[in-house]
Amino acid sequence: MAETIDQTFVLIKHFILNWAQAFLPDWTIVFLSILISVTAIAIFGPVTMMYLTLMERKLVGRIQNRYGPNRVGFWGLLQPIADGVKMLTKEDIVPAGADKFAHFLAPVVIVIPALLIFSVIPFGRGMIAVDLSIGILFFLALSSTTTIWIFVASWGSRNKFSLLGGMRSVAQMISYEIPMVLSIVPVLIVVGSFSTVAIVEAQSGWNWFVFTPWGIVGFLIFFLTGVAEVNRTPFDLPEGESEIVAGFHTEYSGMKFALFYMAEFMNTFSISAIVATAYLGGWQGPWLPSWAWFFIKTYALIFVMMWFRGTFPRLRVDQLMGFAWKFLLPLTLVNLLVAGIWTQFDTPKNYVVTISILGIAIMVLYWANRPEMPKKRTYRYAYADK
């Protein structure tokens, strides 16, 4: 019974395939199998995005002691549909000076990498669209292409605020891409495979990588850079509302604007899913079915992202760059070394060595990154009576 619940979605797919096998030729079954997976992802992605918007508004509302949307349907559950209808009926404005083709292309194409990433996420035991042997590499490659389309959108809009947002986006992505890639390399060293399924299977039982010294550091860095990668608060400089109107999507309205949001929220989900896969054991966990564990972990990480949004103000550009280059990058390099040492030593020894190396590295970096407080100036002659 537990096995059936665990494999529900896989069994549904097999049932459809068996049913189709009766009257379809063999070679179409392969296509049908692909089509089912693609359809499931193409429905799951946008629906997740719709309800993440609702979740975000509810959560941030509660953090600010408000109710959040609660009018449309029970608990406001139909709010995303109402928003969708509103977005579709809005006027689609293209600026007169815009590069029409680029302006149209960017929001359409930006969704594609966000959806493609879903194909390498293991949603549960056996629930993966394509078990690529280069799954993590595929994810890293696709998640960075989002930047190009953000920049195309900002360039095509012919608006100075858009362009500023696009420039910031590119600068931010380039900076955060490096610690992001380097922070996941320890996992690859230990597992010895790029495949997301292999990574999850290496963490069976309670051997989640987050419980190891290099794992906790890697998890934190990977999660933070992931937040920066999807342009969410406190790293939302590309769309900083209070500074550069709406950043790269200043000149977008209606469904094109919604597509940017769809890409952002689907990226949020996929980043959380990959973090959960790489460090929190993916679908591994006791009692509950595998896909339930996967969603619990992913949504917990999404909750933390939304919690960040409700807590932190936006970083300044120099703070953002400083954090990436002066703190995260050296720490990931140390972490890489630590992961190498971890694989070479036995159990009691490797804990001692790795914890001491990481502790020293963090303390040194902390000391090197301490904020410089200017000395308090005393004005000797400003006031005569002092």
Place this chain on the structure above:
Amino acid sequence: MFGLGVLKGMLVTFKNFILSYFTKERLTTVQYPEERIPEKERFRNFPFLIYDDKPEDLRCVSCDICAKECPPKCITIVRDKDEQGRPLKRPKVFDIDFTICMNCGICEEVCPFDAIFMDHEFELAEFGRFEDLNYHKEDLLKSAEYFAKIRPSDAARIDAKRREKTAKAQTETQTQNPGTGPTK
């Protein structure tokens, strides 16, 4: 210590998030159509015409003072006439255009007959822009009981004043002696 502020801030927001589900006082939002803040007595919105017993017996005598005093000129009054064409002490037309009215309450203050008062009714949305919000005499009529309900202290004061006035008028007619009454 540098960096601890981040955790402190997150703790504050998390506390707010959790407690907003348990303490009702934190949520200051009034869920408007279902919940309402009780109206204050001195709240004023748009004017209405008051009648005492029957809707035909308006207190308004069509003196036109409110229409003249009204700053945006939203009141239109036409005096009624009998068959011989003699003017009567009641309005034939009494229109207030709520699209123009600015809720100042001057009409209430200047009325010597206590016939027009500011209302508490505010849910007046209409589909049309012009004629739908031009309220006619029959739309504006409201009873003295309604006035006593929404503004009890004002109603008590005004009723006392009116009773005193009628009592004075009665004594004056009964004694038939203008010298003994309270002069000046």
